[in-house]
Amino acid sequence: MQGSVVVMMMMMAVSGAHVLSADExxxxxxxxxxxxxxxxxxxxxxxxxxxxxxxxxxxxxxxxxxxxxxxxxxxxxxxxxxxxxxxxxxxxxxxxxxxxxxxxxxxxxxxxxxxxxxxxxxxxxxxxxxxxxxxxxxxxxxxxxxxxxxxxxxxxxxxxxxxxxxxxxxxxxxxxxxxxxxxxxxxxxxxxxxxxxxxxxxxxxxxxxxxxxxxxxxxxxxxxxxxxxxxxxxxxxxxxxxxxxxxxxxxxxxxxxxxxxxxxxxxxxxxxxxxxxxxxxxxxxxxxxxxxxxxxxxxxxxxxxxxxxSEDVPLATLQSHLDNATEQDDIDYWNQQISELQQNRTLVEDTMRKLVERVTGDVEVSEQLMTDRHHTSTRHDCYADSLNAFHSRCFNLGTNPYALRVVYVMVNLCEHGYTAKEFDGATSVLCNYPPIHGIN
CATH class of the missing domain: 3.40.50.1460 (Rossmann fold)
Incomplete structure:
Protein backbone atom coordinates (compact mmCIF):
# COMPACT_ATOMS: atom_id res chain seq x y z
CA MET A 1 0.00 0.00 0.00
CA GLN A 2 2.80 2.39 0.94
CA GLY A 3 4.61 1.65 -2.33
CA SER A 4 1.51 2.42 -4.40
CA VAL A 5 1.19 5.79 -2.67
CA VAL A 6 4.81 6.61 -3.51
CA VAL A 7 4.29 5.58 -7.17
CA MET A 8 1.15 7.72 -7.38
CA MET A 9 2.98 10.75 -5.98
CA MET A 10 5.84 10.22 -8.47
CA MET A 11 3.37 10.04 -11.35
CA MET A 12 1.70 13.25 -10.20
CA ALA A 13 5.09 14.96 -9.98
CA VAL A 14 6.04 13.83 -13.51
CA SER A 15 2.71 15.04 -14.88
CA GLY A 16 3.26 18.44 -13.31
CA ALA A 17 0.45 18.09 -10.75
CA HIS A 18 1.05 19.73 -7.38
CA VAL A 19 1.68 17.21 -4.59
CA LEU A 20 0.21 18.36 -1.27
CA SER A 21 2.57 18.30 1.66
CA ALA A 22 1.26 17.12 5.03
CA ASP A 23 1.04 20.73 6.21
CA GLU A 24 -0.83 21.82 3.09
CA SER A 310 -26.14 26.54 37.48
CA GLU A 311 -28.84 28.73 39.03
CA ASP A 312 -28.47 26.91 42.37
CA VAL A 313 -24.72 27.55 42.64
CA PRO A 314 -24.98 30.83 44.62
CA LEU A 315 -27.35 29.33 47.19
CA ALA A 316 -25.31 26.11 47.47
CA THR A 317 -22.15 28.15 48.00
CA LEU A 318 -23.69 30.26 50.76
CA GLN A 319 -25.16 27.14 52.35
CA SER A 320 -21.72 25.52 52.45
CA HIS A 321 -20.40 28.58 54.31
CA LEU A 322 -23.28 28.31 56.76
CA ASP A 323 -22.80 24.57 57.27
CA ASN A 324 -19.14 25.12 58.17
CA ALA A 325 -19.74 28.11 60.46
CA THR A 326 -19.19 27.45 64.16
CA GLU A 327 -19.38 30.92 65.70
CA GLN A 328 -22.81 32.48 66.18
CA ASP A 329 -21.72 35.72 64.50
CA ASP A 330 -20.69 33.75 61.41
CA ILE A 331 -23.90 31.75 61.45
CA ASP A 332 -25.94 34.96 61.63
CA TYR A 333 -23.90 36.52 58.83
CA TRP A 334 -24.39 33.63 56.38
CA ASN A 335 -28.07 33.34 57.24
CA GLN A 336 -28.38 37.03 56.40
CA GLN A 337 -26.56 36.51 53.08
CA ILE A 338 -28.95 33.70 52.16
CA SER A 339 -31.93 35.86 53.08
CA GLU A 340 -30.66 38.74 50.92
CA LEU A 341 -30.07 36.38 48.00
CA GLN A 342 -33.63 35.11 48.21
CA GLN A 343 -35.03 38.64 48.54
CA ASN A 344 -33.11 39.80 45.46
CA ARG A 345 -34.36 36.83 43.45
CA THR A 346 -37.91 37.56 44.56
CA LEU A 347 -37.43 41.14 43.32
CA VAL A 348 -36.52 39.85 39.85
CA GLU A 349 -39.47 37.47 39.73
CA ASP A 350 -41.96 40.02 41.06
CA THR A 351 -40.76 42.63 38.57
CA MET A 352 -41.31 40.26 35.66
CA ARG A 353 -44.73 39.29 37.02
CA LYS A 354 -45.78 42.96 37.22
CA LEU A 355 -44.49 43.58 33.69
CA VAL A 356 -46.50 40.67 32.34
CA GLU A 357 -49.64 41.76 34.20
CA ARG A 358 -49.29 45.26 32.77
CA VAL A 359 -48.90 43.90 29.22
CA THR A 360 -51.73 41.35 29.39
CA GLY A 361 -54.06 43.13 31.78
CA ASP A 362 -55.06 39.71 33.14
CA VAL A 363 -53.69 38.16 36.34
CA GLU A 364 -54.70 34.61 35.39
CA VAL A 365 -53.12 34.81 31.92
CA SER A 366 -50.01 36.38 33.44
CA GLU A 367 -49.59 33.51 35.88
CA GLN A 368 -49.87 31.02 33.03
CA LEU A 369 -47.18 32.83 31.05
CA MET A 370 -44.97 32.95 34.14
CA THR A 371 -45.11 29.17 34.64
CA ASP A 372 -45.11 27.86 31.05
CA ARG A 373 -41.55 27.02 29.87
CA HIS A 374 -42.15 24.89 26.79
CA HIS A 375 -42.31 27.57 24.08
CA THR A 376 -39.56 27.93 21.48
CA SER A 377 -38.93 31.42 20.18
CA THR A 378 -40.22 31.93 16.63
CA ARG A 379 -41.09 35.64 16.79
CA HIS A 380 -37.43 36.56 16.87
CA ASP A 381 -37.64 40.35 16.49
CA CYS A 382 -40.26 40.64 19.20
CA TYR A 383 -38.17 38.58 21.61
CA ALA A 384 -34.92 40.40 20.79
CA ASP A 385 -36.50 43.84 21.24
CA SER A 386 -38.17 42.78 24.50
CA LEU A 387 -34.85 41.43 25.77
CA ASN A 388 -33.13 44.72 25.02
CA ALA A 389 -35.81 46.67 26.89
CA PHE A 390 -35.59 44.40 29.94
CA HIS A 391 -31.77 44.44 29.84
CA SER A 392 -31.42 48.21 29.47
CA ARG A 393 -34.19 49.33 31.84
CA CYS A 394 -34.82 46.61 34.42
CA PHE A 395 -31.88 44.26 35.07
CA ASN A 396 -28.59 44.16 33.20
CA LEU A 397 -28.37 40.51 32.14
CA GLY A 398 -24.59 40.45 32.43
CA THR A 399 -24.34 41.86 35.94
CA ASN A 400 -27.50 40.16 37.28
CA PRO A 401 -27.24 36.50 36.23
CA TYR A 402 -30.43 35.47 38.00
CA ALA A 403 -32.41 37.75 35.68
CA LEU A 404 -31.56 35.30 32.89
CA ARG A 405 -33.84 32.81 34.61
CA VAL A 406 -36.96 34.84 33.84
CA VAL A 407 -36.38 35.88 30.22
CA TYR A 408 -38.31 32.83 28.98
CA VAL A 409 -41.43 34.79 29.97
CA MET A 410 -40.69 37.24 27.16
CA VAL A 411 -40.61 34.31 24.73
CA ASN A 412 -44.07 33.35 26.01
CA LEU A 413 -45.42 36.86 25.61
CA CYS A 414 -44.21 37.11 22.03
CA GLU A 415 -45.46 33.65 21.11
CA HIS A 416 -48.90 34.56 22.48
CA GLY A 417 -49.14 37.60 20.23
CA TYR A 418 -48.11 40.40 22.57
CA THR A 419 -45.70 42.92 21.09
CA ALA A 420 -42.27 44.22 22.00
CA LYS A 421 -43.74 47.73 21.94
CA GLU A 422 -46.20 46.75 24.66
CA PHE A 423 -43.44 45.18 26.75
CA ASP A 424 -41.15 48.16 26.21
CA GLY A 425 -43.90 50.46 27.43
CA ALA A 426 -44.32 48.37 30.57
CA THR A 427 -40.60 48.54 31.35
CA SER A 428 -40.56 52.32 30.94
CA VAL A 429 -43.23 52.60 33.64
CA LEU A 430 -42.20 49.88 36.10
CA CYS A 431 -38.40 49.81 35.85
CA ASN A 432 -37.78 53.38 36.96
CA TYR A 433 -35.18 52.59 39.60
CA PRO A 434 -31.39 53.08 39.65
CA PRO A 435 -29.28 50.32 38.02
CA ILE A 436 -29.08 47.14 40.10
CA HIS A 437 -26.06 44.82 40.00
CA GLY A 438 -25.11 41.53 41.58
CA ILE A 439 -28.36 39.54 41.71
CA ASN A 440 -27.11 35.97 41.38
Whole structure:
Protein backbone atom coordinates (compact mmCIF):
# COMPACT_ATOMS: atom_id res chain seq x y z
CA MET A 1 0.00 0.00 0.00
CA GLN A 2 2.80 2.39 0.94
CA GLY A 3 4.61 1.65 -2.33
CA SER A 4 1.51 2.42 -4.40
CA VAL A 5 1.19 5.79 -2.67
CA VAL A 6 4.81 6.61 -3.51
CA VAL A 7 4.29 5.58 -7.17
CA MET A 8 1.15 7.72 -7.38
CA MET A 9 2.98 10.75 -5.98
CA MET A 10 5.84 10.22 -8.47
CA MET A 11 3.37 10.04 -11.35
CA MET A 12 1.70 13.25 -10.20
CA ALA A 13 5.09 14.96 -9.98
CA VAL A 14 6.04 13.83 -13.51
CA SER A 15 2.71 15.04 -14.88
CA GLY A 16 3.26 18.44 -13.31
CA ALA A 17 0.45 18.09 -10.75
CA HIS A 18 1.05 19.73 -7.38
CA VAL A 19 1.68 17.21 -4.59
CA LEU A 20 0.21 18.36 -1.27
CA SER A 21 2.57 18.30 1.66
CA ALA A 22 1.26 17.12 5.03
CA ASP A 23 1.04 20.73 6.21
CA GLU A 24 -0.83 21.82 3.09
CA UNK A 25 -3.29 18.94 3.37
CA UNK A 26 -4.03 19.37 7.05
CA UNK A 27 -3.67 23.09 7.59
CA UNK A 28 -3.33 24.47 11.11
CA UNK A 29 -5.38 24.53 14.31
CA UNK A 30 -6.78 27.81 15.66
CA UNK A 31 -8.81 28.27 18.83
CA UNK A 32 -10.95 30.91 20.53
CA UNK A 33 -11.74 30.32 24.22
CA UNK A 34 -14.29 32.49 26.04
CA UNK A 35 -15.37 32.70 29.68
CA UNK A 36 -18.18 35.25 29.72
CA UNK A 37 -18.68 35.75 33.46
CA UNK A 38 -16.95 37.46 36.35
CA UNK A 39 -16.73 37.08 40.11
CA UNK A 40 -15.74 34.35 42.56
CA UNK A 41 -19.13 32.60 42.41
CA UNK A 42 -18.43 31.98 38.71
CA UNK A 43 -14.90 30.65 39.32
CA UNK A 44 -15.74 27.51 37.33
CA UNK A 45 -16.18 29.31 34.00
CA UNK A 46 -12.65 30.70 33.91
CA UNK A 47 -11.32 27.42 35.31
CA UNK A 48 -12.96 25.55 32.40
CA UNK A 49 -11.46 27.89 29.83
CA UNK A 50 -8.01 27.77 31.42
CA UNK A 51 -8.14 23.96 31.35
CA UNK A 52 -9.13 24.06 27.67
CA UNK A 53 -6.09 26.24 27.02
CA UNK A 54 -3.80 23.74 28.78
CA UNK A 55 -5.14 20.93 26.60
CA UNK A 56 -4.45 22.85 23.40
CA UNK A 57 -1.05 24.07 24.59
CA UNK A 58 0.11 20.64 25.72
CA UNK A 59 -1.04 19.16 22.40
CA UNK A 60 1.22 21.44 20.43
CA UNK A 61 -1.09 24.27 19.37
CA UNK A 62 1.07 27.43 19.53
CA UNK A 63 -0.06 30.32 21.70
CA UNK A 64 -0.26 32.68 18.74
CA UNK A 65 -3.03 30.40 17.43
CA UNK A 66 -4.99 30.42 20.72
CA UNK A 67 -7.07 33.46 21.66
CA UNK A 68 -8.42 33.69 25.21
CA UNK A 69 -11.18 36.00 26.49
CA UNK A 70 -11.84 36.10 30.24
CA UNK A 71 -12.27 38.87 32.79
CA UNK A 72 -9.25 37.48 34.71
CA UNK A 73 -10.49 38.35 38.21
CA UNK A 74 -10.18 34.87 39.75
CA UNK A 75 -6.49 33.98 39.98
CA UNK A 76 -5.65 37.00 42.13
CA UNK A 77 -9.06 37.42 43.73
CA UNK A 78 -8.87 38.22 47.44
CA UNK A 79 -10.95 35.09 48.08
CA UNK A 80 -8.27 32.90 46.49
CA UNK A 81 -6.07 31.30 49.18
CA UNK A 82 -3.51 30.36 46.49
CA UNK A 83 -2.95 33.61 44.55
CA UNK A 84 -2.02 33.10 40.93
CA UNK A 85 -3.49 29.60 40.73
CA UNK A 86 -6.76 28.22 39.39
CA UNK A 87 -7.81 24.58 39.53
CA UNK A 88 -10.54 22.74 37.62
CA UNK A 89 -10.94 19.76 39.95
CA UNK A 90 -10.27 19.11 43.66
CA UNK A 91 -6.53 19.02 44.35
CA UNK A 92 -5.97 19.34 40.61
CA UNK A 93 -3.09 21.00 38.79
CA UNK A 94 -2.88 24.74 38.27
CA UNK A 95 -4.55 25.50 34.93
CA UNK A 96 -3.87 29.26 35.02
CA UNK A 97 -0.12 29.19 34.39
CA UNK A 98 0.80 30.44 30.93
CA UNK A 99 -2.74 31.30 29.83
CA UNK A 100 -2.64 34.19 27.32
CA UNK A 101 -4.36 37.34 28.59
CA UNK A 102 -5.61 38.42 25.18
CA UNK A 103 -8.88 40.09 26.15
CA UNK A 104 -9.64 40.75 29.81
CA UNK A 105 -11.81 43.04 31.93
CA UNK A 106 -14.01 45.37 29.90
CA UNK A 107 -12.65 43.95 26.63
CA UNK A 108 -14.69 40.76 27.12
CA UNK A 109 -17.68 41.69 24.96
CA UNK A 110 -19.78 39.90 22.33
CA UNK A 111 -18.79 42.56 19.80
CA UNK A 112 -15.07 41.86 20.31
CA UNK A 113 -15.71 38.12 20.22
CA UNK A 114 -17.38 38.40 16.82
CA UNK A 115 -14.55 40.59 15.52
CA UNK A 116 -12.03 37.96 16.65
CA UNK A 117 -13.87 35.24 14.75
CA UNK A 118 -14.16 37.38 11.61
CA UNK A 119 -10.44 38.24 11.72
CA UNK A 120 -11.21 41.95 12.07
CA UNK A 121 -7.78 43.17 13.19
CA UNK A 122 -8.60 46.81 12.37
CA UNK A 123 -11.66 46.66 14.59
CA UNK A 124 -9.52 45.47 17.50
CA UNK A 125 -6.61 47.83 17.08
CA UNK A 126 -5.48 49.02 20.54
CA UNK A 127 -7.88 46.55 22.21
CA UNK A 128 -6.33 43.81 24.33
CA UNK A 129 -3.64 41.87 22.50
CA UNK A 130 -5.32 42.63 19.17
CA UNK A 131 -5.14 38.94 18.25
CA UNK A 132 -7.75 37.68 15.80
CA UNK A 133 -8.24 34.49 13.84
CA UNK A 134 -5.92 34.38 10.84
CA UNK A 135 -7.15 30.99 9.75
CA UNK A 136 -7.69 30.04 6.13
CA UNK A 137 -9.52 27.49 3.97
CA UNK A 138 -7.25 24.60 4.99
CA UNK A 139 -7.40 25.25 8.74
CA UNK A 140 -9.54 23.89 11.54
CA UNK A 141 -11.02 26.17 14.20
CA UNK A 142 -12.09 25.25 17.73
CA UNK A 143 -14.41 27.60 19.65
CA UNK A 144 -15.22 27.05 23.33
CA UNK A 145 -17.81 29.25 25.05
CA UNK A 146 -18.54 28.99 28.79
CA UNK A 147 -20.93 31.13 30.84
CA UNK A 148 -24.55 31.63 31.86
CA UNK A 149 -27.25 31.50 29.23
CA UNK A 150 -30.96 31.73 28.51
CA UNK A 151 -33.14 31.06 25.45
CA UNK A 152 -31.24 32.23 22.35
CA UNK A 153 -28.59 34.15 24.32
CA UNK A 154 -25.15 33.54 25.82
CA UNK A 155 -23.95 35.81 28.61
CA UNK A 156 -21.02 38.22 28.70
CA UNK A 157 -19.96 40.37 31.70
CA UNK A 158 -22.20 43.32 30.83
CA UNK A 159 -24.33 42.10 27.93
CA UNK A 160 -25.07 39.00 25.87
CA UNK A 161 -24.63 37.33 22.50
CA UNK A 162 -27.72 36.49 20.41
CA UNK A 163 -27.98 33.07 18.75
CA UNK A 164 -28.66 34.78 15.44
CA UNK A 165 -25.48 36.89 15.73
CA UNK A 166 -23.43 33.78 16.50
CA UNK A 167 -24.73 31.99 13.41
CA UNK A 168 -24.37 35.11 11.24
CA UNK A 169 -20.74 35.39 12.32
CA UNK A 170 -20.04 31.75 11.52
CA UNK A 171 -21.76 32.15 8.14
CA UNK A 172 -19.52 35.15 7.39
CA UNK A 173 -16.47 33.03 8.29
CA UNK A 174 -17.67 30.30 5.94
CA UNK A 175 -18.30 32.80 3.16
CA UNK A 176 -14.80 34.23 3.60
CA UNK A 177 -13.23 30.75 3.65
CA UNK A 178 -11.76 31.20 7.13
CA UNK A 179 -11.84 27.51 7.94
CA UNK A 180 -11.99 24.04 6.48
CA UNK A 181 -13.90 22.66 9.45
CA UNK A 182 -14.99 24.11 12.77
CA UNK A 183 -15.77 22.57 16.18
CA UNK A 184 -17.85 24.50 18.75
CA UNK A 185 -18.38 23.37 22.36
CA UNK A 186 -20.84 25.58 24.26
CA UNK A 187 -21.46 25.43 28.02
CA UNK A 188 -24.43 27.39 29.37
CA UNK A 189 -28.01 26.99 30.44
CA UNK A 190 -30.36 26.51 27.46
CA UNK A 191 -27.22 26.20 25.32
CA UNK A 192 -29.03 24.15 22.67
CA UNK A 193 -30.97 27.27 21.72
CA UNK A 194 -27.74 28.96 20.57
CA UNK A 195 -27.54 26.64 17.54
CA UNK A 196 -31.10 27.08 16.25
CA UNK A 197 -29.87 29.07 13.21
CA UNK A 198 -26.74 26.98 12.53
CA UNK A 199 -26.84 25.34 9.06
CA UNK A 200 -25.90 21.69 8.73
CA UNK A 201 -23.81 22.01 5.56
CA UNK A 202 -21.10 24.60 6.25
CA UNK A 203 -18.44 22.42 7.87
CA UNK A 204 -19.35 23.15 11.49
CA UNK A 205 -19.93 20.47 14.14
CA UNK A 206 -21.14 21.60 17.57
CA UNK A 207 -22.07 20.27 21.00
CA UNK A 208 -24.28 21.93 23.61
CA UNK A 209 -24.21 21.21 27.33
CA UNK A 210 -28.01 21.08 27.46
CA UNK A 211 -31.05 21.30 25.26
CA UNK A 212 -32.89 24.54 24.51
CA UNK A 213 -34.89 24.58 27.76
CA UNK A 214 -32.60 22.99 30.38
CA UNK A 215 -30.04 24.42 32.80
CA UNK A 216 -26.46 23.30 32.66
CA UNK A 217 -24.85 22.00 35.84
CA UNK A 218 -21.81 22.91 37.92
CA UNK A 219 -19.73 20.40 39.86
CA UNK A 220 -16.74 19.94 42.17
CA UNK A 221 -17.97 22.06 45.07
CA UNK A 222 -14.72 22.87 46.85
CA UNK A 223 -15.35 23.48 50.56
CA UNK A 224 -11.92 25.08 50.97
CA UNK A 225 -12.36 27.58 48.13
CA UNK A 226 -16.11 27.87 48.70
CA UNK A 227 -16.95 27.75 45.02
CA UNK A 228 -17.57 25.24 42.26
CA UNK A 229 -14.49 24.37 40.23
CA UNK A 230 -16.04 23.21 36.96
CA UNK A 231 -19.15 22.62 34.88
CA UNK A 232 -20.30 19.05 34.28
CA UNK A 233 -20.28 19.10 30.47
CA UNK A 234 -16.94 20.94 30.29
CA UNK A 235 -15.36 18.72 32.91
CA UNK A 236 -16.51 15.60 31.10
CA UNK A 237 -15.24 16.49 27.63
CA UNK A 238 -11.93 17.83 28.94
CA UNK A 239 -11.20 14.97 31.33
CA UNK A 240 -12.09 12.57 28.53
CA UNK A 241 -9.63 14.38 26.25
CA UNK A 242 -6.97 14.29 28.98
CA UNK A 243 -7.42 10.54 29.42
CA UNK A 244 -7.59 9.63 25.74
CA UNK A 245 -4.92 12.00 24.50
CA UNK A 246 -7.26 12.62 22.07
CA UNK A 247 -7.22 9.38 20.05
CA UNK A 248 -10.97 9.01 19.71
CA UNK A 249 -13.33 10.51 17.18
CA UNK A 250 -15.67 13.41 17.88
CA UNK A 251 -18.57 10.97 17.76
CA UNK A 252 -16.93 8.69 20.31
CA UNK A 253 -16.36 11.67 22.60
CA UNK A 254 -19.94 12.87 22.13
CA UNK A 255 -21.41 9.46 22.95
CA UNK A 256 -19.21 9.08 26.02
CA UNK A 257 -19.89 12.60 27.30
CA UNK A 258 -23.62 12.28 26.61
CA UNK A 259 -23.69 9.05 28.62
CA UNK A 260 -21.73 10.48 31.55
CA UNK A 261 -23.54 13.82 31.74
CA UNK A 262 -26.78 12.64 33.36
CA UNK A 263 -27.69 16.12 34.62
CA UNK A 264 -28.76 17.55 31.23
CA UNK A 265 -29.13 16.43 27.63
CA UNK A 266 -25.87 16.95 25.72
CA UNK A 267 -26.77 17.38 22.05
CA UNK A 268 -24.92 17.56 18.72
CA UNK A 269 -25.62 20.14 16.03
CA UNK A 270 -24.52 21.26 12.59
CA UNK A 271 -22.80 18.97 10.08
CA UNK A 272 -22.91 15.71 12.01
CA UNK A 273 -20.89 13.78 9.43
CA UNK A 274 -17.83 15.62 10.76
CA UNK A 275 -18.16 13.56 13.95
CA UNK A 276 -16.08 10.88 12.23
CA UNK A 277 -13.04 13.18 12.52
CA UNK A 278 -10.51 12.60 15.26
CA UNK A 279 -10.60 14.94 18.25
CA UNK A 280 -6.92 15.61 17.60
CA UNK A 281 -7.79 17.37 14.34
CA UNK A 282 -9.22 20.23 16.40
CA UNK A 283 -7.41 20.00 19.75
CA UNK A 284 -3.96 18.85 18.64
CA UNK A 285 -2.20 15.66 19.66
CA UNK A 286 0.55 14.66 22.03
CA UNK A 287 2.74 11.63 22.68
CA UNK A 288 2.11 11.88 26.42
CA UNK A 289 -0.06 9.32 28.18
CA UNK A 290 -2.37 12.03 29.52
CA UNK A 291 -3.58 12.66 33.05
CA UNK A 292 -4.83 9.77 35.16
CA UNK A 293 -8.25 10.70 36.52
CA UNK A 294 -9.03 7.19 37.63
CA UNK A 295 -11.97 4.99 36.71
CA UNK A 296 -14.89 7.32 37.49
CA UNK A 297 -17.81 4.98 37.80
CA UNK A 298 -21.21 6.71 38.10
CA UNK A 299 -21.70 5.50 41.66
CA UNK A 300 -18.63 7.37 42.86
CA UNK A 301 -18.13 10.04 40.24
CA UNK A 302 -16.82 13.08 42.20
CA UNK A 303 -18.14 15.51 39.60
CA UNK A 304 -21.66 14.16 39.30
CA UNK A 305 -21.96 13.57 43.03
CA UNK A 306 -21.33 17.26 43.68
CA UNK A 307 -23.36 18.67 40.78
CA UNK A 308 -26.06 21.33 41.09
CA UNK A 309 -27.89 23.33 38.44
CA SER A 310 -26.14 26.54 37.48
CA GLU A 311 -28.84 28.73 39.03
CA ASP A 312 -28.47 26.91 42.37
CA VAL A 313 -24.72 27.55 42.64
CA PRO A 314 -24.98 30.83 44.62
CA LEU A 315 -27.35 29.33 47.19
CA ALA A 316 -25.31 26.11 47.47
CA THR A 317 -22.15 28.15 48.00
CA LEU A 318 -23.69 30.26 50.76
CA GLN A 319 -25.16 27.14 52.35
CA SER A 320 -21.72 25.52 52.45
CA HIS A 321 -20.40 28.58 54.31
CA LEU A 322 -23.28 28.31 56.76
CA ASP A 323 -22.80 24.57 57.27
CA ASN A 324 -19.14 25.12 58.17
CA ALA A 325 -19.74 28.11 60.46
CA THR A 326 -19.19 27.45 64.16
CA GLU A 327 -19.38 30.92 65.70
CA GLN A 328 -22.81 32.48 66.18
CA ASP A 329 -21.72 35.72 64.50
CA ASP A 330 -20.69 33.75 61.41
CA ILE A 331 -23.90 31.75 61.45
CA ASP A 332 -25.94 34.96 61.63
CA TYR A 333 -23.90 36.52 58.83
CA TRP A 334 -24.39 33.63 56.38
CA ASN A 335 -28.07 33.34 57.24
CA GLN A 336 -28.38 37.03 56.40
CA GLN A 337 -26.56 36.51 53.08
CA ILE A 338 -28.95 33.70 52.16
CA SER A 339 -31.93 35.86 53.08
CA GLU A 340 -30.66 38.74 50.92
CA LEU A 341 -30.07 36.38 48.00
CA GLN A 342 -33.63 35.11 48.21
CA GLN A 343 -35.03 38.64 48.54
CA ASN A 344 -33.11 39.80 45.46
CA ARG A 345 -34.36 36.83 43.45
CA THR A 346 -37.91 37.56 44.56
CA LEU A 347 -37.43 41.14 43.32
CA VAL A 348 -36.52 39.85 39.85
CA GLU A 349 -39.47 37.47 39.73
CA ASP A 350 -41.96 40.02 41.06
CA THR A 351 -40.76 42.63 38.57
CA MET A 352 -41.31 40.26 35.66
CA ARG A 353 -44.73 39.29 37.02
CA LYS A 354 -45.78 42.96 37.22
CA LEU A 355 -44.49 43.58 33.69
CA VAL A 356 -46.50 40.67 32.34
CA GLU A 357 -49.64 41.76 34.20
CA ARG A 358 -49.29 45.26 32.77
CA VAL A 359 -48.90 43.90 29.22
CA THR A 360 -51.73 41.35 29.39
CA GLY A 361 -54.06 43.13 31.78
CA ASP A 362 -55.06 39.71 33.14
CA VAL A 363 -53.69 38.16 36.34
CA GLU A 364 -54.70 34.61 35.39
CA VAL A 365 -53.12 34.81 31.92
CA SER A 366 -50.01 36.38 33.44
CA GLU A 367 -49.59 33.51 35.88
CA GLN A 368 -49.87 31.02 33.03
CA LEU A 369 -47.18 32.83 31.05
CA MET A 370 -44.97 32.95 34.14
CA THR A 371 -45.11 29.17 34.64
CA ASP A 372 -45.11 27.86 31.05
CA ARG A 373 -41.55 27.02 29.87
CA HIS A 374 -42.15 24.89 26.79
CA HIS A 375 -42.31 27.57 24.08
CA THR A 376 -39.56 27.93 21.48
CA SER A 377 -38.93 31.42 20.18
CA THR A 378 -40.22 31.93 16.63
CA ARG A 379 -41.09 35.64 16.79
CA HIS A 380 -37.43 36.56 16.87
CA ASP A 381 -37.64 40.35 16.49
CA CYS A 382 -40.26 40.64 19.20
CA TYR A 383 -38.17 38.58 21.61
CA ALA A 384 -34.92 40.40 20.79
CA ASP A 385 -36.50 43.84 21.24
CA SER A 386 -38.17 42.78 24.50
CA LEU A 387 -34.85 41.43 25.77
CA ASN A 388 -33.13 44.72 25.02
CA ALA A 389 -35.81 46.67 26.89
CA PHE A 390 -35.59 44.40 29.94
CA HIS A 391 -31.77 44.44 29.84
CA SER A 392 -31.42 48.21 29.47
CA ARG A 393 -34.19 49.33 31.84
CA CYS A 394 -34.82 46.61 34.42
CA PHE A 395 -31.88 44.26 35.07
CA ASN A 396 -28.59 44.16 33.20
CA LEU A 397 -28.37 40.51 32.14
CA GLY A 398 -24.59 40.45 32.43
CA THR A 399 -24.34 41.86 35.94
CA ASN A 400 -27.50 40.16 37.28
CA PRO A 401 -27.24 36.50 36.23
CA TYR A 402 -30.43 35.47 38.00
CA ALA A 403 -32.41 37.75 35.68
CA LEU A 404 -31.56 35.30 32.89
CA ARG A 405 -33.84 32.81 34.61
CA VAL A 406 -36.96 34.84 33.84
CA VAL A 407 -36.38 35.88 30.22
CA TYR A 408 -38.31 32.83 28.98
CA VAL A 409 -41.43 34.79 29.97
CA MET A 410 -40.69 37.24 27.16
CA VAL A 411 -40.61 34.31 24.73
CA ASN A 412 -44.07 33.35 26.01
CA LEU A 413 -45.42 36.86 25.61
CA CYS A 414 -44.21 37.11 22.03
CA GLU A 415 -45.46 33.65 21.11
CA HIS A 416 -48.90 34.56 22.48
CA GLY A 417 -49.14 37.60 20.23
CA TYR A 418 -48.11 40.40 22.57
CA THR A 419 -45.70 42.92 21.09
CA ALA A 420 -42.27 44.22 22.00
CA LYS A 421 -43.74 47.73 21.94
CA GLU A 422 -46.20 46.75 24.66
CA PHE A 423 -43.44 45.18 26.75
CA ASP A 424 -41.15 48.16 26.21
CA GLY A 425 -43.90 50.46 27.43
CA ALA A 426 -44.32 48.37 30.57
CA THR A 427 -40.60 48.54 31.35
CA SER A 428 -40.56 52.32 30.94
CA VAL A 429 -43.23 52.60 33.64
CA LEU A 430 -42.20 49.88 36.10
CA CYS A 431 -38.40 49.81 35.85
CA ASN A 432 -37.78 53.38 36.96
CA TYR A 433 -35.18 52.59 39.60
CA PRO A 434 -31.39 53.08 39.65
CA PRO A 435 -29.28 50.32 38.02
CA ILE A 436 -29.08 47.14 40.10
CA HIS A 437 -26.06 44.82 40.00
CA GLY A 438 -25.11 41.53 41.58
CA ILE A 439 -28.36 39.54 41.71
CA ASN A 440 -27.11 35.97 41.38
Missing amino acids: AEGEIWAVLVAGSFGWLNYRHQADVCHAYQILHSHGVPDDHIIVMMVDDIAYNRANPTPGKIINRPDGPDVYEGVPKDYTGNDVTPENFMKILKGDADGLRDVGSGKVLKSGPKDRVFVNLVDHGAPDIFGFPKSFLHARNLSDTILAMHRNRQYKEMLVYLESCESGSMYKYLPDDIGVYALSASNASQPSFACYNDLHLHTFLGDVFSVKWMEDTDRNNPKETLKQQFLKVRREVNTSHVLQWGEKSLASQKVSKFLGSSSDEGDDYGPFLPIRDPCLNSSVS
